Amino acid sequence: MKTAFIGIDYIIDIMHHDGKIASSAPLAKKRHIIEKANQILDIASSKGWLKLLVKVGFSANYIEQPKNSPVFAKANQLGALMLGQKGTDFHPELDADKADMVIIKPRVSAFYCTELEAVLRANKIERLIIAGVSTAMTVQSTAREAHDRDYEVVIIEDACAAPSEEMHISSIEFLKSIATVIDTEQLKTQF
Numbered sequence: 001m002k003t004a005f006i007g008i009d010y011i012i013d014i015m016h017h018d019g020k021i022a023s024s025a026p027l028a029k030k031r032h033i034i035e036k037a038n039q040i041l042d043i044a045s046s047k048g049w050l051k052l053l054v055k056v057g058f059s060a061n062y063i064e065q066p067k068n069s070p071v072f073a074k075a076n077q078l079g080a081l082m083l084g085q086k087g088t089d090f091h092p093e094l095d096a097d098k099a100d101m102v103i104i105k106p107r108v109s110a111f112y113c114t115e116l117e118a119v120l121r122a123n124k125i126e127r128l129i130i131a132g133v134s135t136a137m138t139v140q141s142t143a144r145e146a147h148d149r150d151y152e153v154v155i156i157e158d159a160c161a162a163p164s165e166e167m168h169i170s171s172i173e174f175l176k177s178i179a180t181v182i183d184t185e186q187l188k189t190q191f
Contacts, residue, residue: 001152003191004050004125007037007159008110008132008142010094011055013080013087015133015161020080020087024133027168028161033133034093036159036184040131041098043187050123053090053099054110054132054142057083064106071108071137109141117149127152129187130179131159135171143179153179156187 013019015028028034044051058065060083062076075081081088083104090096105114120128128151132139139160146153155175162168175181182190 001126001191002050002124003044003047003127003129004052004120004123005040005044005129006052006054006110006116006132006142007040007099008054008130008138009056010034010037010053010091010096010133011057011088012091014056016091018086020078021075023163024161027163027165028133031158031161033159033161034091036156037131038093038095038098039184040129040156040159040187041095043184044129045098047191049129050119050125051099052101052103052116052119053094053096054103054105054114054116054138055088055090056105056107056138057081057088058106059083066107108137109145110138111142111145111149120151125151127154127191129154129156129191131156133161134167135160135162135175136167137162140171140175143175147178154187154191155179155181156184157181158183 128146
């Protein structure tokens with residue numbers, strides 16, 4: 001089955017201690033999320049899978065920013081998530097150069113207003129291996145949409161983090177209803 005890895009929002013503003021909206025950074029560091037993401041990129045390379053990194057970002061004038069969104073409303077006030085600035089750079093320890101493509105998204109889901117679907121269809125992808133930050137937002141949103149678009153969905157639990165362990169666990173429990181949930185070690189042998 002043709003497979004793609006989608007790593008979501010491994011960017012400074014969201015999951016690095018220097019980030020402007022990095023509520024998931026402490027748990028991401030504790031869980032060694034970047035180390036796990038790098039392992040997944042290596043596994044994906046060895047298996048010949050498509051490797052996609054997705055990040056959220058807005059132009060300098062924040063014209064795409066939904067000002068009424070509880071998630072994004074303060075981004076412009078904080079100077080967060082501005083494309084071309086340090087905050088939307090990938091975490092410095094992430095091997096981002098191993099990705100086949102970087103996709104920019106203007107909302108939570110990796111599918112919303114992006115070229116993700118076109119890339120997946122052009123490459124005849126059937127299975128999505130998903131990981132990222134935050135489990136409760138981007139991972140869950142992208143997984144739900146992937147499920148509804150008839151992809152087989154696999155979540156790599158130990159390469160995800162949320163603002164709290166409780167939020168992460170709750171999201172993973174929900175995701176088990178629409179996806180296979182495994183860890184990085186299992187990924188090496190199960191697919």
